[in-house]
Amino acid sequence: MAPGQKLYPRATVKKIVKAHSNCNVSKNVDVTIFLDYVLFMQSLVKEAAIESKNGGERGVTARSVRKVTADTLAKFKG
Amino acid sequence: MADDTTTPSAPPPRQITITTPSRRAYSADPPTTTSLRRSLRTPGSNPRPPGLSASGRKNQNNNNNPPTATTPHGRAAIRALDSRRAAIFTPGRRRSLRDLQRETPRDLLRALSRNLAPKTEAVHTSSSPGGGGVAKSEGGDEQVGTGTFLGGDDWEEEGLLRVPRMSLPIDEDDDDEEGDWPRPHRSAGLEDENLTVQSVEFGRRDRAFSEQPRRRRSSMAGLRMSDVYGQLQLDEDGGGRDSVGFPPLHAIDEDAGGGMDVDDYTYERLEVEAMDARRETGRESDFGLVVAPPEGNDTTVIFQPEVADEEEEAPLELDDEPFGMEEEESHVHFADDVVGGQDEEEQEHDGGELDEEVEEEAAEFTMEVDSATAKNAAAAAKVRKKKAGVKVSRHGIQYPSLPPAVVKRLAQTFAKTSGVKGKISPDTLAAIMQASEWFFEQLGDDLQAYAKHAGRKTIDESDILQVMRRQRQINSSTTPFSLAQRYLPRELLQELRMPPPAPAKKSRAPRARANDDDEEVT
Numbered sequence: 001m002a003p004g005q006k007l008y009p010r011a012t013v014k015k016i017v018k019a020h021s022n023c024n025v026s027k028n029v030d031v032t033i034f035l036d037y038v039l040f041m042q043s044l045v046k047e048a049a050i051e052s053k054n055g056g057e058r059g060v061t062a063r064s065v066r067k068v069t070a071d072t073l074a075k076f077k078g
Numbered sequence: 079m080a081d082d083t084t085t086p087s088a089p090p091p092r093q094i095t096i097t098t099p100s101r102r103a104y105s106a107d108p109p110t111t112t113s114l115r116r117s118l119r120t121p122g123s124n125p126r127p128p129g130l131s132a133s134g135r136k137n138q139n140n141n142n143n144p145p146t147a148t149t150p151h152g153r154a155a156i157r158a159l160d161s162r163r164a165a166i167f168t169p170g171r172r173r174s175l176r177d178l179q180r181e182t183p184r185d186l187l188r189a190l191s192r193n194l195a196p197k198t199e200a201v202h203t204s205s206s207p208g209g210g211g212v213a214k215s216e217g218g219d220e221q222v223g224t225g226t227f228l229g230g231d232d233w234e235e236e237g238l239l240r241v242p243r244m245s246l247p248i249d250e251d252d253d254d255e256e257g258d259w260p261r262p263h264r265s266a267g268l269e270d271e272n273l274t275v276q277s278v279e280f281g282r283r284d285r286a287f288s289e290q291p292r293r294r295r296s297s298m299a300g301l302r303m304s305d306v307y308g309q310l311q312l313d314e315d316g317g318g319r320d321s322v323g324f325p326p327l328h329a330i331d332e333d334a335g336g337g338m339d340v341d342d343y344t345y346e347r348l349e350v351e352a353m354d355a356r357r358e359t360g361r362e363s364d365f366g367l368v369v370a371p372p373e374g375n376d377t378t379v380i381f382q383p384e385v386a387d388e389e390e391e392a393p394l395e396l397d398d399e400p401f402g403m404e405e406e407e408s409h410v411h412f413a414d415d416v417v418g419g420q421d422e423e424e425q426e427h428d429g430g431e432l433d434e435e436v437e438e439e440a441a442e443f444t445m446e447v448d449s450a451t452a453k454n455a456a457a458a459a460k461v462r463k464k465k466a467g468v469k470v471s472r473h474g475i476q477y478p479s480l481p482p483a484v485v486k487r488l489a490q491t492f493a494k495t496s497g498v499k500g501k502i503s504p505d506t507l508a509a510i511m512q513a514s515e516w517f518f519e520q521l522g523d524d525l526q527a528y529a530k531h532a533g534r535k536t537i538d539e540s541d542i543l544q545v546m547r548r549q550r551q552i553n554s555s556t557t558p559f560s561l562a563q564r565y566l567p568r569e570l571l572q573e574l575r576m577p578p579p580a581p582a583k584k585s586r587a588p589r590a591r592a593n594d595d596d597e598e599v600t
Contacts, residue, residue, distance in 0.1 A: 009480070015478060021523065021526035021537060023530075024535060025536070029541075031562070032542045035574075039565065041492055045492035049496040060489075060500075066512075077549070
């Protein structure tokens with residue numbers, strides 16, 4: 001389940017959060033943030049898969065992802 | 079010779095040159111004299127074809143006044159001015175064809191003037207000689223009346239290409255206005271007094287200006303942006319220092335290009351003084367560089383060597399790295415992802431270095447800094463160009479987007495686990511990217527809210543944990559640590575565990591206590 005060999009771009013994640021929050025990000029918080037992101041992605045893809053299955057589509061399509069995005073985001077509203 | 083009525087005493091050539099408005103004169107004037115004079119005054123600079131001048135004599139007269147209308151606009155403006163003046167001052171026995179054709183109101187005036195002319199000759203003489211008389215008197219006093227007038231002309235434009243560079247003794251600039259006409263022109267272009275004042279005041283202005291733009295920017299774009307700008311600007315200035323040779327822009331504008339060198343000399347001299355003054359007063363602003371008065375012309379930017387920019391940029395990014403490295407020593411390979419956002423610490427750091435540099439190179443310092451703001455803008459534009467994928471957040475902070483490869487890998491992994499076969503198509507990936515974009519935006523907002531609520535300026539471990547708790551990702555049965563164990567690679571797990579065991583502790587602590595209680599109970 002763990003995503004691949006390569007780690008994720010820590011600096012990038014940190015910068016993204018920093019830019020959006022206008023706050024500094026303390027040490028190693030970005031790991032947790034990324035963990036949260038992974039969870040979000042899991043939820044998103046899962047939902048999208050279900051959605052596409054319901055719609056009779058094969059695989060995960062952009063349409064299903066878009067459909068699910070709002071719900072998943074709402075779910076991940078802190 | 080031309081105007082018997084107007085100027086009996088003054089030498090004819092001067093008069094003519096001086097009195098632009100006097101139309102009357104020309105009727106008497108032999109055109110040859112004017113042309114001669116002109117040729118003497120501005121041999122190379124007069125771009126006008128003789129035919130033009132012949133047709134509109136005012137032009138000729140005007141020519142003397144502004145000896146060089148280099149630009150077509152300038153010429154047109156002068157012409158318009160002259161025509162206007164002529165209309166006002168001269169009842170005009172003769173009108174240029176142009177005027178006749180175009181302007182009916184003037185015709186009326188003209189007719190009126192014609193009628194009045196015989197009766198009110200005195201007025202005419204008074205008006206035109208009044209203007210001309212002063213000039214003549216000046217001309218009479220100084221043997222080189224033209225010189226003074228030329229100086230006056232310089233305000234408008236400078237076409238004198240001839241200005242001798244080397245011969246200028248610095249001290250003489252101010253004193254000798256009478257000598258050759260080129261010299262007065264120079265001095266006029268420099269506006270000596272103003273210049274000295276400016277340069278002396280430079281130190282003060284420095285502070286004022288250098289702080290101003292920063293503040294402005296920060297308000298506009300948020301802290302970090304401002305920092306970036308500040309750095310760039312400084313760097314640019316550093317680069318700009320090399321291009322000492324260029325004169326301040328207004329000098330360039332005014333002098334068609336010939337006067338530049340002269341200006342430089344004087345500036346350097348002045349600047350030395352200015353520098354001294356500045357040192358004495360001591361610098362309040364971090365960098366002590368002059369951010370020019372915003373009117374500073376943009377032209378100088380052209381001269382800015384591009385190489386300098388790139389050189390400056392590189393150190394910036396390098397500076398960025400160590401900051402990240404503290405936490406991420408093992409992830410050097412992500413350095414590539416490091417992009418725009420600079421931190422405040424870095425800025426201060428850079429500022430310090432620059433300050434030192436400035437101290438060292440203070441002597442070389444030039445007015446060049448005038449164009450600093452323009453340079454900044456250019457530099458900013460460049461930065462933006464460089465990072466094409468960079469977006470700007472709500473707070474005006476640039477940030478890179480997550481690399482699609484990472485997102486795709488993640489999505490694919492999860493798609494597999496959720497039993498979907500097949501690959502993720504590009505548009506699906508785009509949709510997912512968009513979703514994650516929004517996710518980070520939302521997450522950032524939430525984290526900021528939590529951090530602010532806690533009175534912090536830094537997002538802490540507790541904030542993200544709280545967010546996850548509210549997301550129902552963490553509860554009594556799932557700790558962030560267990561989640562991390564499931565979803566994160568080993569290396570990251572170590573990162574998470576080693577430095578602060580806080581997350582694990584926090585969520586575990588209550589459970590542990592509960593267990594203890596249970597044990598006690600049992």
